[in-house]
Amino acid sequence: MxxxxxxxxxxxxxxxxxxxxxxxxxxxxxxxxxxxxxxxxxxxxxxxxxxxxxxxxxxxxxxxxxxxxxxxxxxxxxxxxxxxxxxxxxxxxxxxxxxxxxxxxxxxxxxxxxxxxxxxxxxxxxxxxxxxxxxxxxxxxxxxxxxxxxxxxxxxxxxxxxxxxxxxxxxxxxxxxxxxxxxxxxxxxxxxxxxxxxxxxxxxxxxVTKPERGIASLAWAEAHGRKRGASAVKQLLTHPMLDGGAALGECRSIMVSIVGGEDLTLKDLGDIMAPIKAACHERVVITLGTSIDPEWKARLLLTLIAARPGGWSGGVEMRPAKAQEPTDLPITENPAVVGRGGVQTTLQLEPAGRGRFANTDPTLLDGEDLDIPTYQRRGIKL
Amino acid sequence: MPASPVIVALELGTAKVIALVGEMREDQHVMITGMGEHPSQGISKGQVVDIEAAGDAVRAALAAAEETAQVTIRQVVLAISGGHVRSDINRGVVPVRDKGEITRADMNAVMDVAKAVNLPTDREILHTICQHYCIDGQQRVVLPEGMEGARLELDMLVIHGLRSPMRNAIKAVEDIDIAVQDVVYAGLGSALSVLTPEQKKGGALVIDLGAGTSEYVAYAGGVIASAGALGVGGDHVTNDIALAFSIPERQAERCKCEHGGALLSLDGSDGKVAVAPGVGFGGRTLSRQVLLTVMHARMHETFSMIKQRLEADKVPVHLAAGVVLVGGGAHMEEIAELAADVFDLPCVVGKPREVSGLATATEGPEYAACTGLIQYACRRWQSKRPKPLGSLFRNLLKR
The missing domain is CATH 3.40.50.1440 (Tubulin/FtsZ, GTPase domain)
Structure with a gap:
């Protein structure tokens, strides 16, 4: 974007x-x-x-x-x-x-x-x-x-x-x-x-953050040096924001983002992902994103976003969600580390029904997009 | 005998660029001596989105106008349109200086106060128009000079729009080395062109149905009570049709013009309309009833939104002279009947008045804005105020 x-x-x-x-x-x-x-x-x-x-x-x-x-x-x-x-x-x-x-x-x-x-x-x-x-x-x-x-x-x-x-x-x-x-x-x-x-x-x-998944929390860790992957992930898995990492097993979806320099290696990724996978339920989908920024040479920034159905401690307590057993999770075929989850998301970036105006700024009046045909917005049956 | 210099009015419409060349004669009617038109490019929903492409279309339209009028065009009066235009009433209050009689100085002072309107930083004033004076609470005083009072108030209608779209329209013209001598809100131009003084006095609403935007100006008691625009126009109708029947835009546009209408047909007959085949499109027939339903929904909504705006601006509901429709959209079948129905007022399709010359320009409702612009510019020139023409827009024209 x-x-x-x-x-x-x-x-x-x-x-x-x-x-x-x-x-x-x-x-x-x-x-x-x-x-x-x-x-x-x-x-x-x-x-x-x-x-x-x-x-x-x-x-x-x-x-x-x-x-x-x-x-x-x-x-x-x-x-x-x-x-x-x-x-x-x-x-x-x-x-x-x-x-x-x-x-x-x-x-x-x-x-x-x-x-x-x-x-x-x-x-x-x-x-x-x-x-x-x-x-x-x-x-x-x-x-x-x-x-x-x-x-x-x-x-x-x-x-x-x-x-x-x-x-x-x-x-x-x-x-x-x-x-x-x-x-x-x-x-x-x-x-x-x-x-x-x-x-x-x-x-x-x-x-990852959609409300049905629970309450999402965010933690990050920064590390440098030779073993920066292992060091960052260790910080993260004991992070107070994630209740010390123990609750990761309950989470339904997890997103890991890594920002590193041009020297980021596949081994670093392995060092990071293995402990995270071990801490999570085996069938949960983990979405991984990496980006390379020359300014992060010899350093890396690891961010983890996870939604916990019952909410995190110290925050808002949630009613335990009905399906708390992780076996009920919507799990995709290959639960390994994936790039884009192949699931339809709620973030609708291209509103339907705008036709020739699809690539223009919406014409908004009182919160209505007037570029969408009136009959569609009014639900008039044709 | 011409009573004004030659004026060139230019409108960068969403569908076409129109240039009219005209001058005012001694009997106060406008003589159109030349016109040029070119299909628009680089303009979407009334706003310039590609300055170069828009400039090319302007150049083509001006070249055609130069040819018919046998003049060389160096400067134009530019019509400003766009869904961002709004109006507000700003009331200025001053104490009368010499206890007792109101002088010209008091009137100037109150005018300055009423003009000083606080706009968000991204907006700029297009017009400030005096509505009424008010002396010690006595409303609707027309000329307070010489009257007695302690407190003088003035209601000023301020028409304003978003700065960047307006500047971009000016820039598109200036970039092809044509000077913009003045800018005028297109809706105001349309109103000046089609309304008689009696209509203004009785109260009237002018709606300019363009391709990308719909502008409106409401008169009540001889002054402009409200003005504004919606970012919805004929292109939206075409788009609705294209989406409803999954047909290409070109075919949808033809359907709209040849078979469309603003009212649902009452006899319940369900005729079929043939859509001619085109490139990558095999042609088909569709139900006229459904076509009318789609168009009716859009036009009914557009009029209803304007009505809501007017109600929010507390414009008197009873506009005795009714509704006058102009712009390309006024060609739509039964559009006047629909407007009469929504506003519960008599409604007609307007055409430029007190205009002669080229027949097409003086007959068509889509030329109302440009002919109005010529009248506006001529009157300003004639009023020979100490201010130079367009001084109000110094800020806008300055880059």
Whole structure:
């Protein structure tokens, strides 16, 4: 997918910081936007388009954790939000759940994108447990709504993020966690935009993160040196984000992305994949993507995205899915490491029924694509 | 005797590029002395998508116009269309300076305030049009100069559009070394061309049904109450037909023009329509009833959306002079009946008025926008304001 096809939207203060983190690492990410009620936060943002919503309900201030206020801001300015998606082929929504804007506006933005026919992938952080019950409740309320509307959802609990950075001093932990989050978003960006020899693209990502699969989490590890493959995978399999790797056996689908230099060898791939395969259920589909970036010479970045049906600890607890036995998994013929999973995905990148307008920007009005024949949209039988 | 210089109006339509050459005579009617047309290229849904290709089509149309009018064209008045055009009403308020009598200075001051509209950064103003003055709460004052009051207000209709599509249209013309002396919203041109002063006063809605976009302008009480556009046009109708019957676009276009209509036939007869074979297409027959269903759905929806927009803009529902349809889409069979039905108003297909000269240009509803452009430019030239022609668009023309 081209850089221009992907619209990255940060919502609220935390979402805005994630967009900034991406912008710093991937200057080619040119379609970035930030939505907030807080004029000062918007002014400081690096995003290309800045949308201030609800200026008359909040007077340009933040929402102070008031989800009702934030939702009113979103519905008041729904028209402006809808205008954002005009020609994007994928919307990536970055947000921090727990705050007013992040929790209440995120579902609205994703719903609006859904109405305009643009697939969405949401990456959201969840509040610290020490931030208290009200914020946790806000976040918990937002998750089902997002799951309903988004095509893919990856949740990152802040508690575990901090565990993974391995420092408990405030002045070290916060910057380190910000950097870790930035890397997470950047590694996703790599998967979405960078073609590789083994290609895992947006469609595969949608397959792994789609809500029916459970709650997806993301972990990454960076390693260098001669045994970097083995070292990276070891870090990953003990990663707090993946509950120490033990839960990988329950996961229904897993995506592994490797970014390495021109010196990346097949042996490295073997070193990485063998332990991961061993940790997973034997019949689960693992999607592998690799890309080569000269800047990663003698280093590699390993990212693992896995959806756990019951949710991950420290995040949102899910009802155990009905089919918890891994034997019920939809398994393809060859469960070995595959490139593109041959399954139809939910990410519909080319909406049907546009005919001669298939390659033009959709003509959107109130979330309807007017290029699609009226009789089709109105369900008129011919 | 001409009462204005020769004006060239240019419209970069989605289907064709039209150039009209004309001048205003002393009795205020416009004489069309030349015209050129060329099928469009590099334009999709009213927007330039390939500047070079669009420039070639413009060059061809202008060359034909030069030939018929026996003039050399160096500058044009350009029609701006596109689904992005919108209008808003901006109210300016000023205190009257000399306690008591309103002067010209107060009127200028309130005009400046009303023109200062806050648009998103990607939009640019096309026109600012005065609607009504209001003195101390007394609405609809036409000329406040010399009247008494403490507070003067002015409602200004601001027509604006997205900057980059507008600039690209200008650039396509300038790139072939033709100067753009002014830009005019195409819907405004159409309205100027087809409406009588009585219609404007009584209230009227002009809808320009183009190939890529549909523009509308509503007059109420002699002033423009609302203007805008939808990114839907005749090409959408063709596309709907092509998809409904799985026939090639060319055949769908012919079907639309030769057998189409905007209303469902009431007698329930289900005639068949033959689609002629073409390259890679063996020909077939299809049901006229289904063809009408597809077209009716699209046109009904288009009119309904315009109606919704007008209602949202609080345009008076009762537009006594009714609906006037122009543009290529106005040729559609029974389109006026459908519009009359949707808007619940009388509806006619309009043609340029107070125009003479080349017959094709003065008869066809698709030339309304361009003839209107010539009238607009001539009137501006005549009004001999201290501002040079087109000063309003300095920002837009500046690159």
């Amino acid at each position: 081209e850089h221009n096809d992907i619209l990255v939207i940060g919502i609220g203060g935390a979402g805005g910081r994630l967009v900034d983190a991406l912008a710093a690492r991937a200057p080619e990410a040119v379609r970035t936007a930030m939505i907030d009620t807080d004029a000062a936060a918007l002014a400081a943002s690096q995003a290309v388009s800045k949308l201030q919503i609800g200026s008359h309900v909040t007077n340009g201030q933040g929402t102070g954790g008031d989800a009702g206020l934030a939702r009113r801001a979103a519905t008041d300015d729904a028209e402006i939000i809808r205008g954002l998606f005009s020609d994007a082929r994928l919307v990536v929504v970055l947000a921090g759940l727990g705050g007013g804007t992040g929790s209440a506006v995120t579902p609205e933005v994703i719903k609006a994108a859904g109405l305009s026919g643009t697939p969405t992938l949401c990456v959201a952080t969840q509040p610290f447990s020490f931030e208290g019950a009200p914020r946790a409740a806000l976040a918990r309320a937002a998750v089902p709504e997002i799951r309903e509307a988004a095509d893919g959802l990856i949740l990152i609990p802040n508690d575990k993020l901090f565990k993974s950075v391995g420092s408990d001093k405030v002045n070290e932990a916060f910057p380190a966690a910000d950097a870790a989050l930035g890397m997470s978003v950047w590694s996703l960006w790599q998967i979405l935009t960078r073609p590789g020899y083994l290609n895992a693209g947006p469609a595969d990502l949608a397959q």
